Amino acid sequence: MATGDELKEALRDSVDRDYTFMHICGTHEAAIARTGLRSVLPEGLKIVMGPGCPVCITPQGEIDAAIEFVDKGCIVATYGDLLRVPGTRGSLESSGGDVRVVQGVHKAVEIAEKTDKEVVFISVGFETTVPTVAATLLTEPPENFSILSCHRLVPPAMKWLLEQGEASLDGFMLPGHVCVVAGYEDYEQFPVPQVVAGFEAEDILLGLLMLVRQVNEGRHEVENAYPRAVNRTGNQKAKKLMYEVFEPADVEWRGFPVIPASGLRLKQEFARYDAKEKFGIEIKHVEKTTGCICDRVLRGIAQPTDCRLYGKVCTPRTPVGPCMVGHEGACKIWSLYHLRR
Numbered sequence: 001m002a003t004g005d006e007l008k009e010a011l012r013d014s015v016d017r018d019y020t021f022m023h024i025c026g027t028h029e030a031a032i033a034r035t036g037l038r039s040v041l042p043e044g045l046k047i048v049m050g051p052g053c054p055v056c057i058t059p060q061g062e063i064d065a066a067i068e069f070v071d072k073g074c075i076v077a078t079y080g081d082l083l084r085v086p087g088t089r090g091s092l093e094s095s096g097g098d099v100r101v102v103q104g105v106h107k108a109v110e111i112a113e114k115t116d117k118e119v120v121f122i123s124v125g126f127e128t129t130v131p132t133v134a135a136t137l138l139t140e141p142p143e144n145f146s147i148l149s150c151h152r153l154v155p156p157a158m159k160w161l162l163e164q165g166e167a168s169l170d171g172f173m174l175p176g177h178v179c180v181v182a183g184y185e186d187y188e189q190f191p192v193p194q195v196v197a198g199f200e201a202e203d204i205l206l207g208l209l210m211l212v213r214q215v216n217e218g219r220h221e222v223e224n225a226y227p228r229a230v231n232r233t234g235n236q237k238a239k240k241l242m243y244e245v246f247e248p249a250d251v252e253w254r255g256f257p258v259i260p261a262s263g264l265r266l267k268q269e270f271a272r273y274d275a276k277e278k279f280g281i282e283i284k285h286v287e288k289t290t291g292c293i294c295d296r297v298l299r300g301i302a303q304p305t306d307c308r309l310y311g312k313v314c315t316p317r318t319p320v321g322p323c324m325v326g327h328e329g330a331c332k333i334w335s336l337y338h339l340r341r
């Protein structure tokens with residue numbers, strides 16, 4: 001691979017207009033912030049974050065549902081990042097119930113095996129985390145175990161963003177981790193430049209260079225700048241597991257309306273593990289009420305510093321919106337690296 005300096009020079013030579021590309025991955029945002037990459041990009045070349053943080057795009061209605069399980073006396077288990085995400089009645093952390101941080105679904109099952117109480121795992125994540133959850137459910141966990149599926153699929157959100165056109169995007173940097181599992185063939189339907197990229201500064205610079213070249217040459221295709229980890233069809237075994245247990249469903253994302261087939265619900269055969277069915281809980285739509293602009297940040301039309309609460313009322317210690325909570329949230333990342341633009 002070319003060195004970072006060679007890639008920067010090639011970018012400088014190639015950029016001859018304004019370009020806006022979107023990445024859809026919190027790990028990309030963290031790498032860009034950590035390496036100060038935006039500050040070395042040629043003028044006119046912009047990379048914005050999209051809905052790539054699974055915790056951030058979990059809508060308030062799902063957080064409220066998670067708290068309802070607490071109210072019903074369940075042990076609620078989930079990833080640490082989700083704990084402080086605010087719903088309309090506070091967060092899981094402030095719920096006062098038995099809420100436990102686990103590293104994965106298998107740990108939540110272990111809790112269920114050692115108690116008579118109901119255990120609900122709040123299962124968030126993109127295509128990367130779903131196969132593990134599916135594999136666990138296929139092992140037939142105990143009857144007192146169930147999940148709230150908050151999973152999301154990336155391509156339907158990209159389709160929605162492209163149809164809206166509000167961010168005037170020239171192309172997408174595709175999420176390397178998601179593509180390890182899902183491959184990139186599903187993205188070939190989109191008539192825009194796209195490049196799968198890894199997570200080192202050089203990977204991201206190479207991805208940007210390939211995107212710029214596609215625009216300059218009037219091409220739109222999916223190219224792979226991360227072949228050491230990603231292939232076109234992804235991990236077939238993992239995908240088979242996913243669709244053995246889950247099926248696509250129309251769901252809302254935080255900052256987005258209901259996007260067709262963008263979520264995953266349990267298939268009927270696994271309904272006994274569906275916490276919503278088991279406890280008769282519905283996910284309700286919640287209108288935004290605070291001054292938080294996470295919705296706009298997640299759609300790539302605002303950056304954290306555009307928010308009047310950023311760094312004042314809203315800090316990593318006192319998060320107002322989900323983008324200040326999760327380690328993949330743009331506001332949290334920008335705050336950690338003291339970014340002002």
Ligand code: SF4
Nearest residue numbers: 292293307314321331
């Ligand atoms: Fe929301 Fe806080 Fe980010 Fe503002 S700074 S958009 S309130 S998370």
